[in-house]
Amino acid sequence: MKVAIASDHGGVNIRKELLQLMDEMGIEYVDLGCEGSGSVDYPDYAVPVAEKVVSGECDRGILVCGTGIGMSIAANKVKGIRCALVHDVFSAKATRLHNDSNILAMGERVIGPGLAREIAKTWLETEFEGGRHEKRVQKITDYELDKR
Numbered sequence: 001m002k003v004a005i006a007s008d009h010g011g012v013n014i015r016k017e018l019l020q021l022m023d024e025m026g027i028e029y030v031d032l033g034c035e036g037s038g039s040v041d042y043p044d045y046a047v048p049v050a051e052k053v054v055s056g057e058c059d060r061g062i063l064v065c066g067t068g069i070g071m072s073i074a075a076n077k078v079k080g081i082r083c084a085l086v087h088d089v090f091s092a093k094a095t096r097l098h099n100d101s102n103i104l105a106m107g108e109r110v111i112g113p114g115l116a117r118e119i120a121k122t123w124l125e126t127e128f129e130g131g132r133h134e135k136r137v138q139k140i141t142d143y144e145l146d147k148r
Helices: 009-025 043-055 069-075 089-097 113-125 132-146
Strands: 002-007 028-031 060-065 083-085 103-107
Touching: 002 009, 002 043, 009 028, 009 060, 009 103, 009 113, 043 060, 043 069, 043 103, 060 069, 060 113, 069 083, 069 103, 083 089, 089 113, 103 113
Parallel strands: 002 028, 002 060, 060 103, 083 103
Antiparallel strands: none
């Protein structure tokens, strides 16, 4: 698995924790920034991560900003992305099992680094369940294709 990861200025600390986690898990990643604490625009980081996922260059993506909201909104504008904003372990598992989410978004001002690591680990280790969920995810894909 290869993961694209980025944050804006509000998510730098948790992004660094998640880079360490992926090193520990032996997961390959592409770090798209940001560096420093100066204010940046979250779409400038969310969209490149989403594009790496839809192009197939990366299998999944992780985004972190202050709340996770802006990043998830921006990422979900890219056709083919199913970005889930998650702040608990149960939802991290459910969004992989049932929704086949391909990007995880979190907020550094909402959760701490320990919980962020648990969420990301669960999300990275959980596979899509398929079955009855497959047709539901396909309906989203079909809608996107009809709107092109």
